[in-house]
Ligand code: SF4
Ligand code: SF4
């Protein structure tokens with residue numbers, strides 16, 4: 192799949208923002224006044240900034256409000272609802288913390304639950320697609336969740352929780368890659384099932400339908416070199432997981448360490464999310480002889 | 483509404499005969515021509531006369547080569563447009579309700595006024611049957627020529643999809659696949675029509691008829707008709723032989 196920057200930025204940043212909101216809502220940190228203002232501005236900046244970035248890849252964004260109508264079947268529509276509900280509830284919670292120095296526990300817990308649900312619904316947009324076998328596996332929602340929670344924990348200055356969650360993120364990342372590598376073959380889709388001509392023999396593309404490119408090929412037939420992929424996996428794992436985990440363990444009480452850890456984690460998370468798209472193969476590639 | 487109908491009164495669709503399609507792309511041109519002038523946003527082209535042309539099409543023809551274990555390779559031309567799936571994954575993912583499947587005839591359509599161009603439906607379709615128009619930012623797909631098949635302003639003979647109407651070999655047939663007595667259903671039953679990628683569970687309405695096996699187990703000598711090695715020459719050659727006194 193084409194690794195569109197708007198979608199990569201959206202999923203990483205909004206995940207991080209909702210991750211931070213989860214900790215704020217659960218009362219892992221209870222800032223008040225100006226400190227609360229700082230934390231909530233950061234969380235909302237990330238979450239809303241990410242959501243805005245996602246509208247950049249719409250072909251016709253003026254109708255975006257209609258995306259709230261189909262929550263019965265569409266994960267994208269559910270995500271729209273859950274994100275707005277989470278942001279509104281946490282907004283009231285934030286007002287209490289900033290201006291009145293109170294933390295409305297029940298509201299916060301509800302907001303935290305909705306934040307997690309938002310991240311999960313984002314992941315389901317991808318995980319539901321049978322046409323992209325690498326995404327259509329149970330570690331996908333888990334991956335989005337642990338990324339949001341570990342990044343959120345770093346931002347919420349919870350070094351030990353972050354350390355443990357980063358280790359889990361590393362394991363889930365590896366699981367997603369390794370399990371994902373076999374997913375396409377496991378679906379059983381081949382050029383033979385795509386064309387239904389397997390009973391005659393081995394099928395290969397003789398002539399594509401067009402001499403140039405088209406939307407389908409640009410959007411869904413993206414080929415990333417194996418060597419690049421392996422190198423990027425190493426970079427993603429080191430920067431998103433290993434380095435920040437070590438930094439947090441070595442300097443658990445340093446603010447500077449937290450800044451360095453989150454920057455490293457972000458760069459790694461972008462690399463991991465880029466791979467999430469670039470490595471994912473869509474079955475339509477079979478019609479073009481590309482796999 | 484992106485909830486799929488539990489039942490459709492008809493299952494209108496196409497039956498594509500891979501045995502007789504000659505890969506002329508006439509259906510591609512007819513489809514583009516018809517859908518450029520009436521229904522919804524036109525199908526735009528990008529850099530059409532330049533070095534890197536691209537554009538929106540609702541129907542495309544691939545060509546495949548199939549190599550057999552014994553026997554010659556076989557070329558199959560493979561037209562592909564939306565299969566109007568019964569369990570259409572492109573419909574349920576749509577956040578706006580722009581994508582829908584009609585309960586009266588099973589046609590899958592996009593309400594262009596409601597489409598935000600998120601592209602998710604194109605990701606959900608296994609067959610590459612949906613293309614986002616790059617000029618309009620709106621999702622386009624085969625409409626089964628819904629603006630022809632019910633159009634009383636057209637002469638009766640034209641009330642079928644443009645691609646079907648134009649195909650010079652009759653490789654595309656249009657009809658109701660829920661009616662076992664329709665011509666299309668009968669040809670599917672007789673010829674062993676099949677689904678594309680059945681493992682994905684989309685339950686396509688459109689069916690494909692397999693090409694006949696060619697040359698299996700027999701040696702084809704393409705030069706044979708040109709060789710004059712018959713023991714008892716007949717016809718003009720025989721007359722010439724007799725005339726020229728050859729034995
Ligand atoms: S062929 Fe693709 S676009 Fe058409 S109904 Fe099936 S899934 Fe949807
Ligand atoms: S591109 Fe349009 S029709 Fe397709 S899912 Fe998005 S809103 Fe629905």
Ligand code: SF4
Pocket residue numbers: 512513514516517540541563564623624625626627643644645646
């Ligand atoms: S039925 Fe109409 S819209 Fe669909 S492929 Fe044929 S000509 Fe194109």
